Amino acid sequence: MEIRKVIATAGAFALIAGAAFAQDISSFLNQIFSYLQQNPQVVQQVQQAVGQSVPSACQGVTFTRTLKAGMSGNDVKCLQALLNVSPQTGYFGPLTNAAVVKFQEDHADEILAPLGLTKGTGVVGPSTRAVLNKMVSGAPQVQIPTVEQAKSIWDMFVEALKKELGVAPTTPTAPTAGEEGTLTAEAMAVPTNVTVYEGDQNVAVMAFKVKAKNSAITVDRVDLTFDAGGSIVYRYINHVSVYDGDNAVKGMDLNSSTMDKSGSDYTVRLSGLNVKVEKDSEKVLTVKVSAVPVYPS
Numbered sequence: 001m002e003i004r005k006v007i008a009t010a011g012a013f014a015l016i017a018g019a020a021f022a023q024d025i026s027s028f029l030n031q032i033f034s035y036l037q038q039n040p041q042v043v044q045q046v047q048q049a050v051g052q053s054v055p056s057a058c059q060g061v062t063f064t065r066t067l068k069a070g071m072s073g074n075d076v077k078c079l080q081a082l083l084n085v086s087p088q089t090g091y092f093g094p095l096t097n098a099a100v101v102k103f104q105e106d107h108a109d110e111i112l113a114p115l116g117l118t119k120g121t122g123v124v125g126p127s128t129r130a131v132l133n134k135m136v137s138g139a140p141q142v143q144i145p146t147v148e149q150a151k152s153i154w155d156m157f158v159e160a161l162k163k164e165l166g167v168a169p170t171t172p173t174a175p176t177a178g179e180e181g182t183l184t185a186e187a188m189a190v191p192t193n194v195t196v197y198e199g200d201q202n203v204a205v206m207a208f209k210v211k212a213k214n215s216a217i218t219v220d221r222v223d224l225t226f227d228a229g230g231s232i233v234y235r236y237i238n239h240v241s242v243y244d245g246d247n248a249v250k251g252m253d254l255n256s257s258t259m260d261k262s263g264s265d266y267t268v269r270l271s272g273l274n275v276k277v278e279k280d281s282e283k284v285l286t287v288k289v290s291a292v293p294v295y296p297s
Contacts, residue, residue: 054136055081057088063132067124069097079124082135097122107131181215181279188284196237200291204243207286212277221271224287233266234259239290242270244283249273 058078067076069092077090083099101120104111111127112118124132188207196203210219224240226233234254241251250270252258259266277283 057081063129183217202288211282219275225267243286
């Protein structure tokens with residue numbers, strides 16, 4: 001019987017890390033929601049940060065004239081602000097015309113249907129002006145926040161939560177860019193063809209070298225497959241472990257619950273190794289096994 005192969009799968013790292021990350025984020029968001037429910041004044045601050053009665057470009061503006069391509073003015077600039085046209089130059093050009101057409105079709109029941117139209121015209125006439133004037137003079141309009149506003153809102157949430165939890169505020173630092181790397185595993189020449197006798201304990205039967213290229217990588221699991229040649233592995237070998245140098249990293253008892261059988265092969269997975277291989281360096285991991293006191297006859 002021999003240990004035939006070792007599989008170190010990069011995909012496993014991502015799955016395990018992703019599960020832990022999702023759990024942390026879920027817990028964090030629950031804390032935020034709980035805090036906001038108990039502190040409505042924070043919600044009001046956020047509403048003030050993103051909600052304005054009208055865009056600043058529309059202060060004091062009322063739509064009184066028909067607007068169309070080629071025209072300029074403060075009312076055109078307000079129109080661009082309401083329709084999220086960028087840049088807001090105050091000149092009615094092709095971008096503004098397209099935005100007006102879309103706006104008219106989005107409000108077809110109020111603007112187009114009374115005129116018997118189904119397609120926007122791009123001309124800001126009386127029916128279009130009526131809808132626009134409602135927007136600048138009616139209920140407060142909540143604007144979609146910019147990237148800068150969104151970051152400010154998030155920072156507000158975090159600092160409010162820190163205050164509630166008694167965590168000292170921290171000075172923000174620039175995030176460190178991640179590095180993409182690869183991990184390779186290579187079987188060592190020794191030990192090999194090792195005979196394991198009845199009652200032997202922690203016998204090194206194989207070793208493999210892992211190399212991290214371009215970034216530091218943590219080895220979280222290995223799959224060890226025994227080619228049993230028709231025998232039942234755990235009737236002969238009852239424990240397997242992985243060593244990093246002289247340090248035992250992970251061990252597992254072998255039995256029908258811990259091993260998967262496929263044909264004549266038996267596989268055991270050792271997870272939670274947490275062996276960090278520094279960037280552009282390597283480590284040698286050794287597999288050791290222990291035998292049952294007496295082999296089956």
